[in-house]
Amino acid sequence: MTPFLPEVVERTLADLEVKKAKEPLVELEKKLSSFVLKTPEALLSKFLGKEPDTKLICEIKRASPSRGVFPGRLDVRELAQVYEGSGAFALSVLTQPLGFRGSLRDLEVARQAFGGPILRKDFVFDVYQLYETALAGADLVLLIVRILSKDKLEQLVSASRSVGLLPLVELHSEKDLDKVSGLEGPLLLGLNARDLASLTIDHERVEALLREPLGSWPVVIESGIDKREQVLAFKRHARVCAFLVGEGILKSSDPAGKIRELTGGKI
Numbered sequence: 001m002t003p004f005l006p007e008v009v010e011r012t013l014a015d016l017e018v019k020k021a022k023e024p025l026v027e028l029e030k031k032l033s034s035f036v037l038k039t040p041e042a043l044l045s046k047f048l049g050k051e052p053d054t055k056l057i058c059e060i061k062r063a064s065p066s067r068g069v070f071p072g073r074l075d076v077r078e079l080a081q082v083y084e085g086s087g088a089f090a091l092s093v094l095t096q097p098l099g100f101r102g103s104l105r106d107l108e109v110a111r112q113a114f115g116g117p118i119l120r121k122d123f124v125f126d127v128y129q130l131y132e133t134a135l136a137g138a139d140l141v142l143l144i145v146r147i148l149s150k151d152k153l154e155q156l157v158s159a160s161r162s163v164g165l166l167p168l169v170e171l172h173s174e175k176d177l178d179k180v181s182g183l184e185g186p187l188l189l190g191l192n193a194r195d196l197a198s199l200t201i202d203h204e205r206v207e208a209l210l211r212e213p214l215g216s217w218p219v220v221i222e223s224g225i226d227k228r229e230q231v232l233a234f235k236r237h238a239r240v241c242a243f244l245v246g247e248g249i250l251k252s253s254d255p256a257g258k259i260r261e262l263t264g265g266k267i
Contacts, residue, residue, distance in 0.1 A: 004065045005196050008098045009147060012123045015097075020128060028131035035134070037164030043117055043139055044166055044186040047218060047241045054231055054263040057119060057220065058083045059246030060110055061094035062101035066199040069101070070250050076106050079255070080113035086256035087263050090117040090140075092244055104136045111137030119168060119244075123147060127159045134163040140188070141165045145176040146196055153179050161185055168220060172196055173205060177212060187217055190244065194223040203230070210237050220244055231262055 047055065060079055063069040080091060093110050094102035107120055119140040120133040125148070133141045141160050145153060153169070160167045169180060170190035180189070191206045201224035210219070218241040221234050226248030234240050245262060252258040 004099055004199070005147075008096065008123055009125075011098050012096070013125060016126055016128060019132075025128050025131065028128065028135060031135055032131055032163060035164075037134070038139055040161045040164065040166040040186045044188070044218070046117070047188065052087065052089060052263065054235070055089035055242035056087070056259060056262060057090040057092050057242055057244040058088040058249055058259060059092040059094065059121070059244065060106060061121075061246060061250065062106075063099065064247065065099040066194075067247055067251070076109045077113040080110045082256055083259065084114050084116065086259040088114075088116065088259060089242065090119060092119040092121045092142075092246070093138075095120055095122045095136075104132060107133075107136045107138060117166075124156065125152070127156070130156065130160050130163050130165060134165055139164075139166060140168050142168050142170055142190070144170045144196075145179050146170075146172055148179070150179045154183065157183055157185070157187060169217075170222065171209060174209065174212065177214075180215070183215075188220050188241070189214055189217045190220045190222050192222040206234075210239070214239070218242075224248075225262070226258075228261055228264060231264075 060076055062074050083091060091110055091114050093107040094100040095104050095107055096102050111118055117139040119142060120138040121142045124141060124143055130141060143153060143156050157167050166186060168188045168190045170192050172192050191209050193201045193203050193206045195202065203224060206221060219239045220242045221240055222244040225231060225243050225245045231243060249255050249258045
């Protein structure tokens with residue numbers, strides 16, 4: 001079992017206290033008050049739309065705990081433009097420093113280069129991080145059920161929409177189901193095939209989750225997608241609306257070609 005999850009939780013919470021001391025939440029609230037907030041309902045309707053046929057959320061990250069640092073120099077702006085030109089529906093930007101070498105600056109740069117929806121992917125515990133996310137230009141925020149209490153999850157789901165963010169609520173196993181029961185309003189459910197402890201991929205576990213009563217929320221399949229056949233297999237489930245793909249694209253020598261392969265060549 002990898003010690004990564006406890007370590008990243010501890011480090012993120014410590015860093016969060018430093019940020020709050022340097023720039024209190026009230027200052028972020030003042031900054032966001034000048035923004036025209038986005039409408040989560042409108043964004044959700046785009047995910048539910050018929051075009052494009054295969055909606056890919058393509059990831060930008062510099063490293064991962066399972067793969068280490070990706071080879072080559074990652075130019076966030078350039079990669080975001082490649083993704084958009086190749087048919088990516090949305091971006092996922094890793095902003096976690098530990099294990100991923102990410103930052104909010106990566107998200108800000110991606111926002112300048114990409115016209116579609118952008119997800120902030122990180123370990124989010126606090127309303128403060130939601131304000132950071134909105135100010136950086138994101139449209140969606142990842143909320144990992146495993147690391148949150150039921151009450152905290154409900155608070156963050158509600159607060160995310162109040163700052164114009166659509167929450168992507170991520171499940172890993174049947175153990176997470178009780179926490180999502182009773183959630184209200186527009187949201188996406190993310191079913192992640194990667195185990196947070198072992199970092200291994202198990203698509204059978206995702207298939208099992210798709211057979212569970214998950215309410216009426218649309219589903220995003222996450223992790224381990226690198227073949228068109230996998231996309232087509234999951235698309236048999238009517239509730240699946242998108243696929244979050246990271247390493248399947250990043251480890252390819254031709255990211256644009258990989259996106260076209262996964263989407264069936266349809267943009």
